[in-house]
Amino acid sequence: MTDDIDAAGPAPFTAADYAARMASAARSAADAGLAGLLIAPGPDLTHLTGYRPTAETERLTLLVLAAGQDPVLIVPALEAPDAASAPGAGALTLRDWADGKDPYAVTAPLLDFRGRFGVSDNTWSLHLLGLQRELPNTSYAALTDCLPMLRAVKDPRELERLAAAGAAADAAYAQILHLPFAGRRESDVAADLAALLRTHGHSQVDFTVVGSGPNGANPHHEAGDRVIRHGDMVVLDFGGLRFGYGSDISRTVHVGEPTAEEQRVHDIVREAQQAGVAAVRPGIACQEVDRAARAVITEFGYGDRFIHRTGHGIGVTTHEPPYMVEGEEQPLVPGMCFSVEPGVYVPGRFGVRIEDIVTVTEDGGRRLNHAPRELAVVE
Numbered sequence: 001m002t003d004d005i006d007a008a009g010p011a012p013f014t015a016a017d018y019a020a021r022m023a024s025a026a027r028s029a030a031d032a033g034l035a036g037l038l039i040a041p042g043p044d045l046t047h048l049t050g051y052r053p054t055a056e057t058e059r060l061t062l063l064v065l066a067a068g069q070d071p072v073l074i075v076p077a078l079e080a081p082d083a084a085s086a087p088g089a090g091a092l093t094l095r096d097w098a099d100g101k102d103p104y105a106v107t108a109p110l111l112d113f114r115g116r117f118g119v120s121d122n123t124w125s126l127h128l129l130g131l132q133r134e135l136p137n138t139s140y141a142a143l144t145d146c147l148p149m150l151r152a153v154k155d156p157r158e159l160e161r162l163a164a165a166g167a168a169a170d171a172a173y174a175q176i177l178h179l180p181f182a183g184r185r186e187s188d189v190a191a192d193l194a195a196l197l198r199t200h201g202h203s204q205v206d207f208t209v210v211g212s213g214p215n216g217a218n219p220h221h222e223a224g225d226r227v228i229r230h231g232d233m234v235v236l237d238f239g240g241l242r243f244g245y246g247s248d249i250s251r252t253v254h255v256g257e258p259t260a261e262e263q264r265v266h267d268i269v270r271e272a273q274q275a276g277v278a279a280v281r282p283g284i285a286c287q288e289v290d291r292a293a294r295a296v297i298t299e300f301g302y303g304d305r306f307i308h309r310t311g312h313g314i315g316v317t318t319h320e321p322p323y324m325v326e327g328e329e330q331p332l333v334p335g336m337c338f339s340v341e342p343g344v345y346v347p348g349r350f351g352v353r354i355e356d357i358v359t360v361t362e363d364g365g366r367r368l369n370h371a372p373r374e375l376a377v378v379e
Helices: 015-031 043-049 077-084 103-110 125-134 156-176 186-199 213-217 260-278 286-299
Strands: 036-039 062-065 072-076 093-097 116-119 139-142 204-212 233-242 249-255 311-313 320-324 337-340 343-346 350-353 356-360 365-367 376-378
Touching: 015 036, 015 043, 015 062, 036 043, 043 062, 062 103, 072 077, 072 103, 077 093, 093 103, 103 125, 125 139, 156 186, 156 233, 156 249, 156 356, 186 204, 186 233, 204 213, 213 233, 213 343, 213 350, 233 350, 249 260, 249 350, 260 286, 260 337, 260 343, 260 350, 260 356, 260 365, 286 320, 286 337, 320 337
Parallel strands: 036 116, 072 093, 116 139, 249 376
Antiparallel strands: 036 062, 062 072, 204 233, 233 249, 311 320, 311 337, 337 356, 343 350, 356 365
């Protein structure tokens, strides 16, 4: 491991930290007019309890939160020991159910039989339908719709982890510039990026986009067998989890010297990215970040080549609310973290994207990535 946090890592979150998160989530649910929250395995459960089941299973696991009630985690009996050892287990009650029993009958007494509940986005339809069968007068709403900001505002210890993840991604980029590109497959460079992220402390690599030449015009191109050539523009977009929190960075490099057009497009995207970051401040709507970056690209005549939103939130996952996109009127709040990643994509020829993670401060925005944004020339 490197740099910003020592090899032992940051201090772990405590049961008290998770208790505070669950209490806050229950209050937010009540304020939104919900009877409570139902949280299945996934990023919301990890954030609220520290529990991450070891394997995806069809057996019901569900955290039940409601204002004025103690949190209860419903778990299969065979997984109860793992759940009991989770960091936040001391702040909740475990209730297990055995194979052959009806888990929805176990859960039903905990719920208002006429209530409306917020449900984590990745809850299996099998379980939601089971609850509806047991409690036909209940109703449900996805958390992205009813509480999209549940995990959006990070506390100082979360920001510490996000900064560490960003620094590690920066270090991986610095090293990839000294490795050969020409004559190697995209998948070879992607493997190098994954290895470098792990070298710099990542426990999980989520993606390594390497889009060379015409493949760079596909924003989510999956690195493949195309051999990178001299004269290619190459989009690099990579990230994962370090200390349980995400990194996500994009830079565009060129194999050999770029043409005047390639340099100009890169300069436009760099200016747009700077404009998006400069727009960040508390109180403005998320869409204003998108508008600021998009205005630059449109001014230079490439507006129809910027084909995605300007950014997405990041935390215990690499993509989460809030989103920097037209129509998103959610105000920015200190502690929010998200990407600013404009791009220009010229079909059949090349693409350019530059991305940093930014956090909202009391008076503006602060980048969590500091890798150079100039067009790097690689061999």
